[in-house]
């Protein structure tokens with residue numbers, strides 16, 4: 001089964017208009033592999049600005065959204081508002097939303113289904129903490145996180161699942177290709193058993209956690225790694241090399 005390679009950038013709470021100009025410039029220069037789907041997650045305040053200056057082969061994503069269309073939720077943004085400014089993607093359930101801002105599996109699933117029902121595509125993030133891996137709980141944790149999503153999602157065609165082990169995010173301790181492949185394969189087997197063969201075979205499962213130009217090619221060779229969600233390196237010109245990892 002061939003799945004279109006997907007590389008997301010997650011700028012997190014980084015960037016100002018001057019730095020955004022520099023990033024957009026290296027994205028324009030590329031050259032970016034036309035066979036790769038490229039989406040960059042930008043701070044909400046810059047969504048429309050970045051949407052208007054990105055090259056057409058790069059899409060813009062929000063980094064979070066709430067579970068209802070509008071209302072008295074100070075500081076939140078809704079999928080409807082994200083679409084209103086021309087963005088089509090949102091990252092949900094990132095480990096920083098879970099571990100810094102206390103979002104749980106149920107809330108993330110509610111946010112995800114509302115974003116999908118509003119017509120957004122979703123990069124849905126899962127991943128275990130170091131202590132969970134060291135306790136042999138990796139499978140149990142990522143299955144539980146995925147089940148919470150599967151309990152709500154009926155149409156997976158606009159979902160990309162991002163496996164991002166928390167211990168690899170921002171640490172420079174990238175999962176080895178074997179470690180990442182093992183979890184991606186297990187996730188695909190879980191989806192086959194609990195959702196469908198079709199979803200298991202068609203869903204893009206991407207890896208995130210200290211991906212760089214130096215390690216992306218080896219990771220990209222793994223059969224169940226369909227791309228990346230890149231943090232720090234997405235702010236740098238090496239992001240182009242990561243997009244082109246399979247070339």
Ligand SMILES: O=C(COP(=O)(O)O)NO
Nearest residue numbers: 010169170209210231232
């Ligand atoms: O959080 C991440 C990964 O961040 P780093 O690439 O900086 O580890 N992706 O969403």
